[in-house]
Amino acid sequence: MILWNRWTENARKRPDRDAIVHWVAGEDPYRWTFSGLVRAAECFAASLTERGIAKGDVCAILLRHNRHLYPLYLAVSCVGAIPAILAYPNPRLHPDKFREGIIGMSRRSGLDWIFTERDLEPVASPLIEPAAGTTIKGLHFPLEWDMGTTLSGKARDRVEAAHRAAAPADPFLLQHSSGTTGLQKPVLLSHRAVLEHVRLYGEAIRLTDTDKIVSWLPLYHDMGLIAAFHLPLAFGIPAVQIDPFEWVQVPSLLLEAVSRERGTISWLPNFAYNLMADKISDEDLDGVDLRSWRLVVNCSEPVRHESHQKFIERFRARGLNLAALSSCYAMAETTFAVTQTAPETEPAVFAADRAELSKGMAAPARTGRPDRLCVSSGRPIDGCRLKVVDENRREVADGTIGELAITSVSLFDGYRNYPEKTADVLRDGWYFSGDYGFRRDGEYYVIGRKKDVIIVAGNNVYPEDVEDAVGKVDGVIPGRVIAFAEDNKDIGSEQVAVAAETNVEDDAGRKALKLAVVRAGMSIDVTIAKVYLVPPRWLIKSSAGKPSRRANKERLLEGA
Numbered sequence: 001m002i003l004w005n006r007w008t009e010n011a012r013k014r015p016d017r018d019a020i021v022h023w024v025a026g027e028d029p030y031r032w033t034f035s036g037l038v039r040a041a042e043c044f045a046a047s048l049t050e051r052g053i054a055k056g057d058v059c060a061i062l063l064r065h066n067r068h069l070y071p072l073y074l075a076v077s078c079v080g081a082i083p084a085i086l087a088y089p090n091p092r093l094h095p096d097k098f099r100e101g102i103i104g105m106s107r108r109s110g111l112d113w114i115f116t117e118r119d120l121e122p123v124a125s126p127l128i129e130p131a132a133g134t135t136i137k138g139l140h141f142p143l144e145w146d147m148g149t150t151l152s153g154k155a156r157d158r159v160e161a162a163h164r165a166a167a168p169a170d171p172f173l174l175q176h177s178s179g180t181t182g183l184q185k186p187v188l189l190s191h192r193a194v195l196e197h198v199r200l201y202g203e204a205i206r207l208t209d210t211d212k213i214v215s216w217l218p219l220y221h222d223m224g225l226i227a228a229f230h231l232p233l234a235f236g237i238p239a240v241q242i243d244p245f246e247w248v249q250v251p252s253l254l255l256e257a258v259s260r261e262r263g264t265i266s267w268l269p270n271f272a273y274n275l276m277a278d279k280i281s282d283e284d285l286d287g288v289d290l291r292s293w294r295l296v297v298n299c300s301e302p303v304r305h306e307s308h309q310k311f312i313e314r315f316r317a318r319g320l321n322l323a324a325l326s327s328c329y330a331m332a333e334t335t336f337a338v339t340q341t342a343p344e345t346e347p348a349v350f351a352a353d354r355a356e357l358s359k360g361m362a363a364p365a366r367t368g369r370p371d372r373l374c375v376s377s378g379r380p381i382d383g384c385r386l387k388v389v390d391e392n393r394r395e396v397a398d399g400t401i402g403e404l405a406i407t408s409v410s411l412f413d414g415y416r417n418y419p420e421k422t423a424d425v426l427r428d429g430w431y432f433s434g435d436y437g438f439r440r441d442g443e444y445y446v447i448g449r450k451k452d453v454i455i456v457a458g459n460n461v462y463p464e465d466v467e468d469a470v471g472k473v474d475g476v477i478p479g480r481v482i483a484f485a486e487d488n489k490d491i492g493s494e495q496v497a498v499a500a501e502t503n504v505e506d507d508a509g510r511k512a513l514k515l516a517v518v519r520a521g522m523s524i525d526v527t528i529a530k531v532y533l534v535p536p537r538w539l540i541k542s543s544a545g546k547p548s549r550r551a552n553k554e555r556l557l558e559g560a
Contacts, residue, residue: 002166002191003234004078010236011038018238022067023257025246030067034236037071040147044068044075047145049155053113055080055162058174060102060136062086062116062124063143065243069219072115072142077172080162082188084109084174085220090245095123102127106134109174109186109416115140168192174416175222177332186416187332196383197335197410198231204340204381205265205295205326207231213239214263216247216254223299226336227267251276252284255315262292267328270300271479273307277314278478291319295343297326301435301446302464303375305349322346329377329446333431335410338386339444341378348376348443354524358459360401362438362445372465376443383409388439393432401438401460403450405430436462452549454485454496461496461526463549469520470498470528475513477501480539484553486530495529496521499556501536532556 010019015035022030032040053059059076061083063069076083086105089098105111106127111134116124118141128136151159172191176184213232217224219241232239240257247253254276257263298308308325316322327347329339341347351371356363365371380386387395388402396402407430414422425432436453437446447462454461466483470476480501485494498521504513514531521528539547540555 011035021240023242040071041074045078046149046151057081057112193410200383211264216242222332259288265295267297273311277310305373339378374445497530499532
């Protein structure tokens with residue numbers, strides 16, 4: 001089966017049921033029914049065929065939170081083209097940097113068309129000029145199209161021919177793995193991969209016809225696109241979609257939507273737990289009831305125990321059940337989920353000795369020694385297998401830290417037009433993720449990125465540990481810290497450096513803050529050799545919304 005057939009089947013079986021509830025702060029939500037969504041997609045498909053979009057064309061979608069984005073996305077698939085949702089530029093991103101990022105993705109991914117808004121025309125138009133060196137054929141402004149257009153006989157024939165020619169193994173969507181704009185890797189997924197994955201993941205979280213997804217996650221990221229969009233769309237259940245930019249400004253929007261819509265499942269990155277616990281006031285919680293929320297899934301690497309505790313303590317009085325907290329290990333290269341903790345089961349927590357972790361072993365903490373609370377990401381879902389391997393890619397014993405390797409029925413075939421990177425990570429049907437972790441009692445614990453580990457005097461220092469400790473220092477903006485390795489030529493080794501955002505501006509205050517940061521490192525047996533204090537909102541984020549260690553390190557060392 002192909003995705004379009006699944007959507008039209010749901011429209012036939014449950015025509016008047018909500019498919020997507022488009023949520024805008026201060027307005028009544030717009031409700032797309034399954035039949036209305038498919039009809040609107042057919043209208044868009046008519047406009048696409050008139051404009052020459054053909055089977056196999058890669059169509060980049062660059063739109064803000066808009067209710068017409070969903071049928072446009074479906075319409076691209078309807079005509080046999082390949083949708084690729086890209087991040088809309090935020091106000092702090094310079095137009096030249098945005099344009100450079102799109103040029104990089106075009107050259108690597110082979111973008112054919114861009115669907116965007118009139119506001120972006122001055123920035124996007126130069127992308128189709130010969131001097132830009134892109135593959136982009138042209139721009140379209142779909143929000144200005146006549147939504148009353150219907151498929152003409154000729155257009156319908158072309159669309160139906162595309163459906164007859166479509167096969168489950170055909171490419172369906174292009175998503176870009178996490179990274180700063182110019183560094184994202186294009187992952188091409190087939191109809192079969194997406195449909196098989198959502199089926200297996202739906203079983204893992206025990207999805208039922210009574211579930212309702214609520215999400216603020218951007219659709220350019222696999223967590224938002226697969227879990228919060230394709231999963232409910234394929235299963236025929238409703239999904240509430242909140243504007244990510246509005247959620248960042250008003251985090252209580254998610255809880256309000258869960259309460260009003262009786263939402264049951266959400267996925268969140270780790271920082272969202274802290275942000276909501278810290279920023280949502282009691283006044284914002286008036287009338288909020290979270291008893292319907294049966295799963296709140298943390299999809300971060302690593303999952304933070306402290307964040308879960310802060311979240312449950314803040315919202316327990318509003319009906320949030322401790323058993324609703326869950327965790328998952330996921331990535332674009334496997335379509336989405338690899339592991340998942342069992343529903344209604346709090347993720348296992350393992351207190352590991354930091355000194356042993358630095359030596360590559362996950363041993364229980366000893367009394368009096370600094371420990372790290374590692375949170376399980378669960379067991380492999382059906383259709384996935386994992387192993388932990390050493391630097392030679394040989395499997396290691398339980399409790400030994402190594403790289404996580406995955407094979408899956410929904411594994412990607414490689415990065416589009418990126419053979420050298422594909423060869424680095426795919427071998428004999430296994431994807432080598434670059435994530436470090438270990439297995440214990442059949443569950444997998446993710447503790448950090450292989451490339452980010454800092455080696456000091458032969459010991460491994462995990463930047464997540466340093467960032468956690470420094471983030472608790474008074475004067476440092478929580479969640480706005482990165483730790484990275486900086487070469488010290490004098491000693492011929494790496495040393496730990498930290499960049500932290502702060503509002504402190506006076507010299508005496510900054511000197512005291514730097515000393516407090518160093519002491520925070522000492523509290524976990526880590527020597528921080530260099531402290532960079534930067535103003536608020538200085539750190540560059542990846543597409544997943546997390547400060548990018550590599551990009552910020554380069555920016556700092558270039559003396560920006």
